[in-house]
Amino acid sequence: MLAMQRRMSRPFLTLMTLPATAMGFALSVQISALSWILTTRYGLHIDEIGLVWAAGPLAGIIGQLLIGVISDQVWFWNGRRRPFIVIGGLLSAGMILALPSIGLISHALGFESVLGVAITVALALDLSINVSFNPTRAIITDLTCEGAMRTSGYTLMQTVSGTFGVLAYAIGALWDNYVLIYVGAVLVLLFSVLPPLLIEEPRQLPGTTPGGVAAPGPGLVRLMRVLLPLWGLLAYDLIAASFRIVGYQRQDLTLECLCAVATVVLLLITLTARDRGTEFVREDLVEFRKVLAAHSFSWIGVQTMFVYMFAFVQYRFPSLGPIAGGQLLSLSFFVLSAVGAVMPVFVLEPLSRRYSQVSVHAACLALMAAGFAGVYLWGRSPGAIYALMALLGVGWAAIVSLPFAIMSQRVEQARIGLYMGVFNLSVVLPQLVVSLGVGVFVGRVADKGSIFLVGAAALALSAVAWLFVRRAGHEQPAATRGSATH
Numbered sequence: 001m002l003a004m005q006r007r008m009s010r011p012f013l014t015l016m017t018l019p020a021t022a023m024g025f026a027l028s029v030q031i032s033a034l035s036w037i038l039t040t041r042y043g044l045h046i047d048e049i050g051l052v053w054a055a056g057p058l059a060g061i062i063g064q065l066l067i068g069v070i071s072d073q074v075w076f077w078n079g080r081r082r083p084f085i086v087i088g089g090l091l092s093a094g095m096i097l098a099l100p101s102i103g104l105i106s107h108a109l110g111f112e113s114v115l116g117v118a119i120t121v122a123l124a125l126d127l128s129i130n131v132s133f134n135p136t137r138a139i140i141t142d143l144t145c146e147g148a149m150r151t152s153g154y155t156l157m158q159t160v161s162g163t164f165g166v167l168a169y170a171i172g173a174l175w176d177n178y179v180l181i182y183v184g185a186v187l188v189l190l191f192s193v194l195p196p197l198l199i200e201e202p203r204q205l206p207g208t209t210p211g212g213v214a215a216p217g218p219g220l221v222r223l224m225r226v227l228l229p230l231w232g233l234l235a236y237d238l239i240a241a242s243f244r245i246v247g248y249q250r251q252d253l254t255l256e257c258l259c260a261v262a263t264v265v266l267l268l269i270t271l272t273a274r275d276r277g278t279e280f281v282r283e284d285l286v287e288f289r290k291v292l293a294a295h296s297f298s299w300i301g302v303q304t305m306f307v308y309m310f311a312f313v314q315y316r317f318p319s320l321g322p323i324a325g326g327q328l329l330s331l332s333f334f335v336l337s338a339v340g341a342v343m344p345v346f347v348l349e350p351l352s353r354r355y356s357q358v359s360v361h362a363a364c365l366a367l368m369a370a371g372f373a374g375v376y377l378w379g380r381s382p383g384a385i386y387a388l389m390a391l392l393g394v395g396w397a398a399i400v401s402l403p404f405a406i407m408s409q410r411v412e413q414a415r416i417g418l419y420m421g422v423f424n425l426s427v428v429l430p431q432l433v434v435s436l437g438v439g440v441f442v443g444r445v446a447d448k449g450s451i452f453l454v455g456a457a458a459l460a461l462s463a464v465a466w467l468f469v470r471r472a473g474h475e476q477p478a479a480t481r482g483s484a485t486h
Contacts, residue, residue: 005200008149010156015195016143017157019085020136022191024161024400026092026129028168028337029184032330033099033177034122035310040322042103042114046311046443052118061428063130068421071135072414079201080417081135081142088132089192095125096185100178132192134420141408141416142202151352151405155344158401162341169334173327205414226285226422229270229293232263233429240436256437267293267461271468288410288419290469291403292426297462298365298399299430300438301372301455305392307434308442308451315448316380328382332389339393344401352402358469361402365463368395372456376449395459406469 004012038044038052067084077083098105098121106117140153164187171180227234236259243250270293273286309332313325320328351360371391379385403423411419442451 002198002200005143008144013153013156014160016140016153016199017160018191018195019089019132019139020157021161021164022089022188023092023129023133023136025164025168025184025191026096026125026188028165028333029096029099029180030122030125031306032169032172032333033181035307036177036322036326036329037099037102038118039310040326042118044115044118046308046439048115049307049439052115052122061425063127064134064424064428065418065421067131068134068138068417068419068424070417071138072417075203079196081139081201082196082199084135085132085139085196086193088128088130088135089188091128091131092125092192093185093189095121095128096181096188099125099181130424134417134424136192137404138417138420139199139201140404141413141420142205143199148353150408151349151357151402152345154405154408155349155352155401157404158344158397159341159346162337162344162397162400165337166334166341169330169337172330173334176323177326177330223422226289227292227425229263229266229289230296230425230429232259232266233296233433235259235262237429237432237436241432244436250440253441256441259437267297267465271465285411287470288407290465291407291410292423294462294465294469295399295403295423296426296430297458297465298395299427300433301368301458301462302396302399303431303434304438304451304455304458305372308438308448311442311448312379312451317382328385331382332385335386335389336393336396339390340397340400343394343397348398348402352405356471357402357406358466358471361398361406362463362466364395364398364402365459365466368392368399369456369459369463371395372452372459376452376456379449379452 002012004015034052035049038049044052071080071084074080074083077086102114102118102121105121106114109117111117137154137157140157141150144150144153168180168184171183236255239255239259270289273289310325310329313320313328317325317328348360348364368391371388371394374388374391375385379388407419407423408416438451438454441454442448
């Protein structure tokens with residue numbers, strides 16, 4: 001074991017975050033380049049691009065949940081997380097290199113349309129990322145104790161990852177997205193392969209068997225009960241995806257309205273439920289379900305922006321060509337990521353020590369909702385867009401750091417891979433809703449700025465929902481909380 005790991009020093013915490021940084025950088029490449037390439041190089045329409053992006057959430061459902069369960073139960077290559085981090089990193093680097101070659105691959109296979117190959121490449125990239133993403137986050141819980149140290153681990157994860165995300169968008173803005181793709185492939189390879197070889201994973205975790213693996217997790221029935229607040233989203237995704245597969249064309253938004261009402265009703269049921277126990281083995285995991293519910297609405301908002309902001313730019317700035325429009329997108333996400341990188345360690349972590357993590361997170365989401373409304377109302381010049389994206393960065397910093405610390409303190413540590421995979425469903429199911437439902441809405445409305453109204457409403461609802469999540473025992477006021485040791 002390295003000396004810095006025994007001390008749990010800041011350099012080791014930084015090393016521990018590099019695999020998550022690799023996967024975050026891969027996502028930054030995808031966000032910055034995928035829609036842009038499909039629009040400018042291959043001429044795909046908005047609804048087709050939404051279908052390509054649907055591949056990612058599907059990969060997340062399969063990859064993160066399955067790999068999370070498996071990594072709790074196995075031990076090889078001297079680790080439970082290491083093998084999946086390394087394998088996923090190798091695959092991710094290869095799939096990033098395939099992005100600019102979608103047309104060549106399609107031509108070589110004899111396909112007239114690139115849509116099928118684009119979906120396949122996007123699915124393979126997302127599946128590769130998701131093989132690693134769960135273990136890169138779970139290993140932080142494995143190596144840290146609850147409370148302040150774990151919050152430090154996850155906030156530092158976002159600061160390091162966000163800093164490299166800033167680098168990604170800077171490369172796209174200063175050069176172009178093709179340079180970003182090739183730099184990304186190299187960085188993902190290095191950060192996902194080398195750090196896991198230097199980290200010694202603990203064989204025993206609280207709740208594991210003498211062999212170092214977790215006992216079997218909850219059955220399907222209990223797992224579905226835990227997922228109660230996501231039932232509406234799941235039902236919509238299954239029905240809407242089935243319609244797409246069979247080619248059924250709907251003329252109205254009745255399905256969307258029905259599922260929205262069902263989701264709000266399930267949200268209210270979840271948030272008003274009472275916790276009937278204090279042990280993690282209780283049947284309902286009330287507080288964890290509240291986290292799932294609140295977090296899901298955050299991702300409806302931010303994913304709508306990520307996938308369809310290019311349409312907003314084309315609508316509000318029609319005089320910009322493909323290159324200039326791509327640079328505006330890259331600079332916008334650069335500002336978002338810059339704020340998201342600085343905030344967690346320097347602002348959110350100190351605030352979380354003074355106040356509760358949940359209260360800080362809810363406040364950040366409220367600011368982000370205000371920023372979304374601001375983009376719709378005043379985002380009519382590049383300068384205004386950049387200023388408002390800085391405000392959105394406050395919420396983004398919170399979304400990708402604090403919920404992991406909050407969630408990990410409300411489930412069993414021995415099954416953190418499983419619950420990290422379940423938690424990821426509160427990300428991927430909303431992402432599918434955005435690809436399958438919001439894409440239909442964006443394609444039909446004339447004012448593409450409406451995507452920011454959708455985001456503002458979703459984030460405001462999320463901010464309110466987080467206020468119903470009860471404090472964990474580690475989130476006492478700073479004056480009464482003891483210092484955490486490992």
